[in-house]
Amino acid sequence: MTVTEYFTNIKDTATSIFEGMTITLSHLVRKPVTIQYPDRTPRPVKETLPDRFRGFLKVDMEICTACLACMNDCPIDCIKIVTKKDEALKERVLTQFDIDEAKCMYCGLCTEPCPTGAIHFTKEFEGATEDLSSLLFSFVPENQVIIPYKALKKEKEETVNA
Numbered sequence: 001m002t003v004t005e006y007f008t009n010i011k012d013t014a015t016s017i018f019e020g021m022t023i024t025l026s027h028l029v030r031k032p033v034t035i036q037y038p039d040r041t042p043r044p045v046k047e048t049l050p051d052r053f054r055g056f057l058k059v060d061m062e063i064c065t066a067c068l069a070c071m072n073d074c075p076i077d078c079i080k081i082v083t084k085k086d087e088a089l090k091e092r093v094l095t096q097f098d099i100d101e102a103k104c105m106y107c108g109l110c111t112e113p114c115p116t117g118a119i120h121f122t123k124e125f126e127g128a129t130e131d132l133s134s135l136l137f138s139f140v141p142e143n144q145v146i147i148p149y150k151a152l153k154k155e156k157e158e159t160v161n162a
């Protein structure tokens, strides 16, 4: 190494340290940008989420036809739907509709084939828990059955023509 290179290296090192310290010191006089989530945000975080945000799934059982399309399209078997023929009611009923949100990867493949939009994403996202079983969402109350929604012929025609 020549004498010139030696002093050039010293100069470059000093310049580098000076630039780094300038940036560091500039942060001493800036306001902190830390956001105190969740209780001190200017607005509730859910209100700031975009309309197409994918939070927990929800099923509107009033318009679920029990077609099983969502269950069949889930690539990792998060959804379990059970139906049976109810002898007293003389029709097919839903006895179970569970979604395991602990497994769900929010891909949306279950929402796309739903003929009525019954299964959809919400803006709920706070799922941190030590008990994964608490993320198993059941949409048919225990020991109850739900009669699947049947679209009227007119509604079906409107859907087809839309």
Ligand code: SF4
Residues within 6 Å of the ligand: 057, 073, 074, 075, 076, 077, 078, 079, 099, 103, 104, 105, 106, 107, 108, 109, 110, 111
């Ligand atoms: S979002 Fe994807 S992973 Fe989650 S239940 Fe629907 S299909 Fe399954």
Ligand code: SF4
Residues within 6 Å of the ligand: 059, 063, 064, 065, 066, 067, 068, 069, 070, 071, 081, 113, 114, 115, 116, 117, 118, 119
């Ligand atoms: S939520 Fe939609 S896709 Fe799933 S069973 Fe009900 S109607 Fe069919």
